[in-house]
Amino acid sequence: MMPDLGKYADAVLSSYAVSIVLILALVAFSVVRARKVRAQLDEVERRSRKNG
Amino acid sequence: MASIWEYANPKKFIQTTDRLLPWLSVLSAITLVIGLIWGFFFTPDDFRQGSTVKIIYLHVPAALMAINAWLMMLVASLIWIVRRHHVSALAARAAAPVGAVMTVIALATGAIWGQPMWGTWWAWDPRLTSFLILFLFYLGYMALWAAIENDDTAADLTSVLCLVGSVFALLSRYAVNFWNQGLHQGASLSLDKEKNVADVFYHPLLFCIAGFVLLFIALVFLRTQTEIRARRMRALLARERLG
Numbered sequence: 001m002m003p004d005l006g007k008y009a010d011a012v013l014s015s016y017a018v019s020i021v022l023i024l025a026l027v028a029f030s031v032v033r034a035r036k037v038r039a040q041l042d043e044v045e046r047r048s049r050k051n052g
Numbered sequence: 053m054a055s056i057w058e059y060a061n062p063k064k065f066i067q068t069t070d071r072l073l074p075w076l077s078v079l080s081a082i083t084l085v086i087g088l089i090w091g092f093f094f095t096p097d098d099f100r101q102g103s104t105v106k107i108i109y110l111h112v113p114a115a116l117m118a119i120n121a122w123l124m125m126l127v128a129s130l131i132w133i134v135r136r137h138h139v140s141a142l143a144a145r146a147a148a149p150v151g152a153v154m155t156v157i158a159l160a161t162g163a164i165w166g167q168p169m170w171g172t173w174w175a176w177d178p179r180l181t182s183f184l185i186l187f188l189f190y191l192g193y194m195a196l197w198a199a200i201e202n203d204d205t206a207a208d209l210t211s212v213l214c215l216v217g218s219v220f221a222l223l224s225r226y227a228v229n230f231w232n233q234g235l236h237q238g239a240s241l242s243l244d245k246e247k248n249v250a251d252v253f254y255h256p257l258l259f260c261i262a263g264f265v266l267l268f269i270a271l272v273f274l275r276t277q278t279e280i281r282a283r284r285m286r287a288l289l290a291r292e293r294l295g
Contacts, residue, residue: 003093003103005103006103007102007168008102008104008168011104011164012104012107015110015111015161015164015165016092016110018157018160018164019110019160019161022153022156022160023153026149026150026271027267027271030271030278031274033278034274034275034277034278037281037282037285040285041284041285041288044285044288044292045288047292048291048292
């Protein structure tokens with residue numbers, strides 16, 4: 001159940017919204033980049049093994 | 053017990069952090085969810101600040117992490133300067149965007165909180181100003197890493213920048229005590245029970261702080277692994293180009 005935030009509801013809710021969006025974006029960006037770099041390195045290592 | 057310097061070996065670092073990462077991620081998510089739900093839904097309004105006191109659960113942990121992330125980068129940079137371990141330089145690089153986001157959260161929630169309480173979004177108060185400068189240092193630090201192609205040169209120069217920026221990281225923590233003026237109040241957390249926030253706000257706040265710390269560690273581990281792999285990839289590609 002939503003607490004009664006009174007006249008400060010906008011301030012409280014926007015603080016939570018901004019923070020949660022920024023944290024989720026940081027986590028998503030970090031995970032996506034980690035996967036991308038890992039896949040790229042696997043490819044480069046495979047190529048370099050093949051070429052001796 | 054294994055020496056801490058064993059983790060300067062990139063392979064060992066990746067092996068160890070790979071085992072820790074799932075636990076850290078789950079623990080940080082659980083702690084954050086408990087802290088934020090407890091703070092948002094189950095704490096009363098403050099007699100002076102009303103419901104805006106609920107912003108404390110984001111503002112204080114983010115501000116703490118903004119400062120401590122820079123101090124972690126300082127330690128890692130010093131290890132790089134003294135012992136030349138690549139993993140430590142890459143860990144500092146990995147922590148910078150996390151610290152920058154924490155600084156933005158602290159600045160944004162501070163402005164949103166300040167508007168109804170102080171009647172202004174921003175004031176050139178010692179703590180606010182030193183935090184803004186810390187944010188600019190984060191941006192400069194990340195830009196310097198991105199601008200220099202040679203990894204060792206980039207690590208050297210960013211380490212020096214990190215040493216200089218540490219002054220502002222410390223200032224942003226102690227500015228209120230040094231100048232004792234401006235709008236920002238003193239520290240919310242204190243070992244002196246009289247000065248500490250009331251228990252009803254303090255306990256969920258501890259959960260939120262623990263959640264932010266665990267999230268920071270998890271993200272730095274993940275991002276350091278990424279930087280180690282990216283560095284190895286650059287080395288292999290350079291070798292390929294040489295034929």
